[in-house]
Structures are given as structure tokens and as C-alpha cells.
Amino acid sequence: MTNRLRRADPVGRLLTDPEVATPAFVIDDAKLQVNLDFAKEKAARLGVTLRPHLKTHKSIEIARRQMLSPEGPATVSTLAEARYFAENGVKDLIYAVGIAPQKLADVAAIREAGCDLKIILDNVAAAKAVSAFCTRRGVTIPVLIEVDCDGHRSGVRPESELLIEIARALTDGAELAGVLTHAGASYDVENLAVIRRAAANERDGIVTAANRLREAGFEVRIVSIGSTPTMTHAEDETGVTEIRAGVYALGDLFMMNLGVVPMDRIAGTVLCTVIGHQPEKGQGDRRRGREGHAPRPRPRPPALRLRLRPRLRRRRQAASRLRHPHDGRQSGTRHHRGRRRRPTQARGPARRHAPSHHAQPRLPDRGAL
Numbered sequence: 001m002t003n004r005l006r007r008a009d010p011v012g013r014l015l016t017d018p019e020v021a022t023p024a025f026v027i028d029d030a031k032l033q034v035n036l037d038f039a040k041e042k043a044a045r046l047g048v049t050l051r052p053h054l055k056t057h058k059s060i061e062i063a064r065r066q067m068l069s070p071e072g073p074a075t076v077s078t079l080a081e082a083r084y085f086a087e088n089g090v091k092d093l094i095y096a097v098g099i100a101p102q103k104l105a106d107v108a109a110i111r112e113a114g115c116d117l118k119i120i121l122d123n124v125a126a127a128k129a130v131s132a133f134c135t136r137r138g139v140t141i142p143v144l145i146e147v148d149c150d151g152h153r154s155g156v157r158p159e160s161e162l163l164i165e166i167a168r169a170l171t172d173g174a175e176l177a178g179v180l181t182h183a184g185a186s187y188d189v190e191n192l193a194v195i196r197r198a199a200a201n202e203r204d205g206i207v208t209a210a211n212r213l214r215e216a217g218f219e220v221r222i223v224s225i226g227s228t229p230t231m232t233h234a235e236d237e238t239g240v241t242e243i244r245a246g247v248y249a250l251g252d253l254f255m256m257n258l259g260v261v262p263m264d265r266i267a268g269t270v271l272c273t274v275i276g277h278q279p280e281k282g283q284g285d286r287r288r289g290r291e292g293h294a295p296r297p298r299p300r301p302p303a304l305r306l307r308l309r310p311r312l313r314r315r316r317q318a319a320s321r322l323r324h325p326h327d328g329r330q331s332g333t334r335h336h337r338g339r340r341r342r343p344t345q346a347r348g349p350a351r352r353h354a355p356s357h358h359a360q361p362r363l364p365d366r367g368a369l
């Protein structure tokens with residue numbers, strides 16, 4: 001039954017339908033559409049091309065609605081994603097993770113199949129390896145030099161001499177296509193003014209790098225920036241040709257904490273089934289499966305952490321009282337032999353984990369799933 005329903009079209013079913021297999025990743029189609037429209041309009045207003053990052057959902061159905069055309073452009077974070085989207089008709093991709101030479105054969109194969117897949121790198125050794133590969137195989141591979149605009153990610157600094165050295169090392173089919181940066185600092189901020197500064201800094205860094213290369217005689221077609229926070233709050237992208245952002249499509253709690261995506265625009269949630277309930281302990285067990293396990297949360301910005309702390313503290317104290325009603329011990333003071341294991345039980349009253357903001361929860365009525 002479960003497998004049949006997983007394969008069957010779940011679109012339009014009530015989230016409370018017991019036949020829906022859980023854990024289920026649920027996409028609110030209306031919210032998704034608002035987010036997709038927002039990014040297209042924002043990129044148009046800034047006068048840049050939208051090159052969405054597709055790694056968050058890895059779905060061609062969403063990608064087709066997210067991209068400017070069914071052929072792209074778009075960004076991916078693995079060659080498996082590149083192959084999948086290329087096989088589904090996307091013809092303009094950047095694989096936006098520094099290239100490892102042993103992956104060049106796969107890059108060439110995807111390009112030979114008709115997708116203009118571009119790669120990025122940030123050092124002379126990698127540039128030489130790509131050049132040698134292109135010479136040996138008689139192929140062309142467009143390359144973007146990765147620029148580090150804020151000290152948070154890989155890449156060369158915009159003012160670095162290395163930038164020019166890397167461009168010079170791209171020869172014989174390894175073609176300089178442009179420059180790319182990702183403002184990692186925009187995830188580590190205290191308020192929207194800081195995100196705006198991160199966006200301006202991202203732009204200034206990449207435009208400096210592009211201009212330095214041009215002054216050194218290189219053609220720089222693509223000047224690529226982007227993250228969800230900087231795309232959302234950028235005010236001026238003069239000199240930039242394209243924006244890559246990805247998380248904005250579904251949104252998440254991290255972006256909400258940053259003040260980038262409001263709660264009522266988070267389009268992706270995980271539906272779980274409660275498989276156990278121990279009211280006397282104030283806990284329930286959820287069947288979440290892999291889909292329900294978020295990656296280790298990134299640290300909250302300090303200002304928000306301050307705001308959330310009293311509520312979290314009260315919740316933890318309440319949970320601790322429920323777990324140890326008689327001995328008055330505080331949460332975290334129990335002694336464990338060996339490593340302490342993360343609790344698998346949900347704290348607080350058991351509930352079916354439908355998103356609480358849905359008054360009438362329904363699965364989306366358009367093809368996102």
C-alpha cells in the first residue's frame with residue numbers, strides 16, 4: 001500500500017489522509033509560486049539574469065518553473081545534478097563547486113551530450129589541469145574563476161595577483177568565461193542592514209575582480225553572484241550579469257531567522273506520523289525517516305539568538321520537569337556512560353507533524369511533488 005501510494009500521485013490529498021505515506025516532503029504550491037515569482041521579478045528589477053541554484057529541491061518540475069526558460073540558465077552543486085538536469089533539457093549550467101581534475105571526463109561527457117556546463121576553480125594548479133585535459137582531449141571547457149568577496153568561502157581575493165595568474169593558466173580549450181562569488185558572510189548576520197552591506201560587498205568584490213581581468217586583457221562575459229539573503233536584499237547590482245540563489249524557492253527556518261523569508265512563505269515542510277504517545281512523560285515519538293532529519297543547524301545570528309533564548313529556556317525547563325518530575329534535576333545533568341545520544345523522542349505533547357500554519361492542510365494541487 002505504502003509503495004503504491006508513494007508512486008501514485010499524492011497531489012490534492014488531505015495531509016491528514018491516513019493513506020498518505022509518511023514521512024512525506026510536502027510542498028505548498030501557492031507559496032512556492034510566490035517565491036519563484038519574487039526572484040524573477042527581483043532579478044529583472046536589478047537588471048540581471050536569474051541563474052537559480054537547483055540543489056535544494058533537485059526537481060526538474062520545480063526547476064522548469066524557476067528558470068527563465070526550460071533550457072536554463074541554472075546552477076548545480078554536483079555532477080549528478082548536472083547530468084540529471086541536462087538529461088531533462090537544461091542546456092546552460094554552472095557546476096559551482098571547485099573542480100577536481102578527476103571529474104573533468106564527466107564534465108566533458110555532459111558537455112558532449114549538448115549541455116553548456118561550466119566549471120569553477122580558484123587556483124593555478126586546477127587551471128593547468130583543466131588546460132592539460134582540454135589539450136589532451138581536444139575539447140573546450142568554459143571556466144569561471146571563483147572569487148572570495150568576504151573571507152567566508154573558497155576563492156581568490158578580488159585584489160589578488162593570483163586572479164591574473166589563474167586566467168593566464170587557462171589555455172588550449174580551457175576558456176575563461178567569467179568570475180563567480182558567493183557571499184558566505186550573508187548567512188552570519190545580525191540584521192538586514194548587515195545583509196545589505198554583504199550584498200554591496202559581494203557586488204563590489206566581483207566587479208573589482210572582473211575589471212582587473214579586463215584591464216589585463218581578458219574577456220569576462222559572466223559576472224556571477226548570489227545567495228538567497230543577498231538576492232533578497234540587494235539594491236544595486238551594477239556590473240553584475242547574473243544572480244544565483246536557491247533556498248528562496250522553498251524557504252527554511254534558517255532563512256526565516258535571518259529575516260530573509262517570512263514564515264508564511266516557507267513552502268517545504270515534512271509530514272510525519274506519530275507512532276507513539278506517552279502523555280505521562282509528555283512525549284511522543286515521530287516516524288520521520290531520513291527526510292525528517294535536518295542537517296546540523298547553522299548558528300543563529302546573535303541578535304536573534306538573544307530574542308529566542310528565553311522562550312527556548314522556558315521550553316527546555318518545562319521538558320526537563322516533565323522528564324524528571326520527582327527529582328528536581330535539570331535537563332542535561334544526567335550522567336551517561338560513554339557518549340550521550342541525541343534523544344529521538346519529540347518533546348512536548350505528541351502531535352501529528354502537519355505544518356501548524358495550515359488551517360486546512362492539503363497537498364499541493366499542482367505538479368510540485
Ligand SMILES: Cc1ncc(COP(=O)(O)O)c(C=O)c1O
Nearest residue numbers: 053096182227228244245246247
Ligand atoms: C556557489 C553557490 N552559489 C549559490 C548558492 C545559493 O545560495 P542560497 O543557498 O543562499 O540560496 C550557494 C549555496 O550554498 C552556493 O554555494
